[in-house]
Amino acid sequence: MLIFMTSLSLPDTDATTQAFQNISSALEGLSPENVTRILQYHVIQGEEPLYSTRLTDGANVTTLAGSNVTISISDSEGVFVNGARVVLPNVLIAGGVVHVIDK
Numbered sequence: 001m002l003i004f005m006t007s008l009s010l011p012d013t014d015a016t017t018q019a020f021q022n023i024s025s026a027l028e029g030l031s032p033e034n035v036t037r038i039l040q041y042h043v044i045q046g047e048e049p050l051y052s053t054r055l056t057d058g059a060n061v062t063t064l065a066g067s068n069v070t071i072s073i074s075d076s077e078g079v080f081v082n083g084a085r086v087v088l089p090n091v092l093i094a095g096g097v098v099h100v101i102d103k
Helices: 013-027 032-041
Strands: 002-011 043-045 060-062 068-074 078-081 084-093 096-101
Touching: 032 043, 078 096
Parallel strands: 002 043, 002 096
Antiparallel strands: 060 068, 068 078, 078 084, 084 096
8 A cells, every 4th residue: 555645555455365364474573663674764755745637647755764665657657656456546545545455
């Protein structure tokens, strides 16, 4: 999921359920700092929500963790964030918008 204003990208429902099941065991050995960094990788903070209509092909966006992600847009295949397809864009949440990704 990618959240804008704060923007966050998370996988779709089935993928999210499986991901959280897989993540729960992986998180057991991680420090709170590492968990925070992983979550911050999926958040992009800005002055206003970054709706899909404001995304541009080839744009590099800095996450809250300080990493850059690349936005790719294809007329035939849709919007991607570092190769993950946005399957549900512009889900409004308090303080931002979520873009659900497939992985």
